[in-house]
Amino acid sequence: MKMGYSNAVSLRFCHFFLQQLGGAKFSLTLLNSVRRFLSCWLFCESEVIQTVVFYFSEGFFYILVKMKTQKDVNENGVYSEAKEPDRTQQSNGVPPARLESRRWLILFLFTFYSLSNAYQWIQYGIINNIFMKFYGVDGFSVDWLSMVYMLVYIPFIFPVTWLLDVKGLRVTALVANALNCAGTWIKVASARSDMFWVTMLGQLFSAVAQVFILGLPARIAGVWFGADEVSTACSIGVFGNQMGIAIGFLLPPILVPNGNDMNELAHNIRVMFYISAGVATFIFVLVAIVFEETPENPPSLSQAQARSTCADKYSYTASIFRLLVNKPFMLLVISYGLNVGCFYAVSTLLNRMIIEHYPGEEVNAGRIGLTIVTAGMGGSLICGIWLDKTKTYKLTTLIVYVLTLVGMLVYAFTLNLGHLWVVFVTAGVLGFFMTGYLPLGFEFAVELTYPESEGTSSGLLNCSAQIFGIIFTIGQGKIMDRWGTFAGNIFLCIFLLIGTIMTGNKSIKITADDLEDVVAPSNIPEEEKAVK
Numbered sequence: 001m002k003m004g005y006s007n008a009v010s011l012r013f014c015h016f017f018l019q020q021l022g023g024a025k026f027s028l029t030l031l032n033s034v035r036r037f038l039s040c041w042l043f044c045e046s047e048v049i050q051t052v053v054f055y056f057s058e059g060f061f062y063i064l065v066k067m068k069t070q071k072d073v074n075e076n077g078v079y080s081e082a083k084e085p086d087r088t089q090q091s092n093g094v095p096p097a098r099l100e101s102r103r104w105l106i107l108f109l110f111t112f113y114s115l116s117n118a119y120q121w122i123q124y125g126i127i128n129n130i131f132m133k134f135y136g137v138d139g140f141s142v143d144w145l146s147m148v149y150m151l152v153y154i155p156f157i158f159p160v161t162w163l164l165d166v167k168g169l170r171v172t173a174l175v176a177n178a179l180n181c182a183g184t185w186i187k188v189a190s191a192r193s194d195m196f197w198v199t200m201l202g203q204l205f206s207a208v209a210q211v212f213i214l215g216l217p218a219r220i221a222g223v224w225f226g227a228d229e230v231s232t233a234c235s236i237g238v239f240g241n242q243m244g245i246a247i248g249f250l251l252p253p254i255l256v257p258n259g260n261d262m263n264e265l266a267h268n269i270r271v272m273f274y275i276s277a278g279v280a281t282f283i284f285v286l287v288a289i290v291f292e293e294t295p296e297n298p299p300s301l302s303q304a305q306a307r308s309t310c311a312d313k314y315s316y317t318a319s320i321f322r323l324l325v326n327k328p329f330m331l332l333v334i335s336y337g338l339n340v341g342c343f344y345a346v347s348t349l350l351n352r353m354i355i356e357h358y359p360g361e362e363v364n365a366g367r368i369g370l371t372i373v374t375a376g377m378g379g380s381l382i383c384g385i386w387l388d389k390t391k392t393y394k395l396t397t398l399i400v401y402v403l404t405l406v407g408m409l410v411y412a413f414t415l416n417l418g419h420l421w422v423v424f425v426t427a428g429v430l431g432f433f434m435t436g437y438l439p440l441g442f443e444f445a446v447e448l449t450y451p452e453s454e455g456t457s458s459g460l461l462n463c464s465a466q467i468f469g470i471i472f473t474i475g476q477g478k479i480m481d482r483w484g485t486f487a488g489n490i491f492l493c494i495f496l497l498i499g500t501i502m503t504g505n506k507s508i509k510i511t512a513d514d515l516e517d518v519v520a521p522s523n524i525p526e527e528e529k530a531v532k
Contacts, residue, residue, distance in 0.1 A: 125350070143473060157462065174291075180206055185277045332461070338502075376435025377435070
């Protein structure tokens with residue numbers, strides 16, 4: 001295959017970046033390997049897919065080069081990015097707080113590998129009927145390709161959060177990408193009708209990788225970003241997961257159209273798996289080269305204080321116990337699990353809902369899923385910016401929860417009207433609030449549990465979501481089989497109502513003293529508090 005204009009431009013960016021990173025010889029050697037790899041991997045004849053892939057890499061390499069150039073100029077003293085006021089080192093040994101431009105590179109790199117993993121979660125469920133036919137299994141078996149993500153999370157979350165606290169962000173990121181990459185290549189070998197167990201094995205690897213990913217947005221935001229950027233950074237981190245789900249809704253119905261020719265289905269499924277494997281491998285290499293543990297300077301006063309605290313004083317078991325006896329946090333854990341569990345159930349069963357009322361509309365089922373998640377990404381970013389400005393965690397969370405319940409009721413009552421455009425509109429409204437709630441839960445948990453580790457509190461939230469996700473997916477699926485989609489959606493509305501009542505509970509609140517402790521911990525000198 002000849003390398004086109006887009007490919008050549010992308011490789012020039014690669015060359016410039018690698019030359020900056022490791023010298024010209026290293027650049028040319030690795031670049032030739034990349035060229036050969038791309039020639040083998042992008043064997044499909046679709047110019048659209050090639051263009052999308054290469055412009056994606058082109059833009060990402062531009063970001064990398066931009067960040068590295070800024071870093072080099074800063075070190076030479078020629079240019080300096082606007083930063084927080086420099087905090088001189090205190091007598092108690094607390095280092096100065098300062099923002100670094102690399103924080104955006106680390107965040108976007110996390111966003112991309114979260115995207116790669118989340119895409120694989122839904123790539124089977126959105127074309128459920130096609131995989132049923134290809135592998136000769138029932139719909140419940142295909143549903144488990146999605147639910148395995150939820151099931152694996154529950155036993156693995158505690159050892160993974162312990163690893164995050166002990167070994168840090170870089171080790172966690174490397175393990176996550178290694179598992180994710182391995183899962184994608186195992187699935188490449190499963191593009192045969194008698195290899196369902198192999199595709200389940202590959203999905204199992206990807207599911208374990210997810211455990212190392214879901215709880216990281218709040219941790220990365222806290223370690224790399226200033227106090228007035230944390231909510232926005234957390235929202236962008238969650239954005240990557242949502243973007244992966246959105247692509248998972250959109251691409252599989254396009255890459256694997258329904259048909260009766262099993263050889264053609266096998267070819268299309270193999271192409272889809274190769275694309276997943278190529279992207280995951282590319283991101284794995286970038287993480288291994290670029291991803292860093294912490295910034296040289298802490299980004300906030302609370303992080304500066306955390307660095308000066310002796311690590312021996314931290315007990316993971318004691319931290320878990322303190323969280324479990326924190327009543328406001330545990331109420332949030334349950335209400336968060338109810339909301340996100342409903343989202344998991346709707347996403348997993350969306351193909352079945354749409355096909356029942358609109359036969360042959362697999363592609364539009366994917367587009368409806370895309371609408372849900374895309375609207376939710378907008379909701380996430382807006383909520384994150386709003387929280388950074390107002391700090392109204394309880395009120396914002398309650399309003400979003402109420403509107404999620406309203407959106408679910410409207411979706412349930414309009415799904416069977418026979419007008420796809422109505423489903424698109426109601427699904428978009430539902431997605432804006434339902435998936436827009438995700439970063440709200442993370443940030444609210446951090447405020448309720450400070451100074452506990454963000455990874456631990458996020459892990460418990462996600463564990464609750466996985467448990468309820470399994471229960472709701474199985475329960476709604478069985479109800480749909482017996483009484484139809486309307487009854488299944490009302491089943492979810494009942495639990496969203498329960499979650500709304502729990503979110504409005506007066507026990508879940510943040511006082512002014514709590515916010516003061518988050519911004520300026522009590523053991524930081526008074527003069528630093530005054531500066532803040």
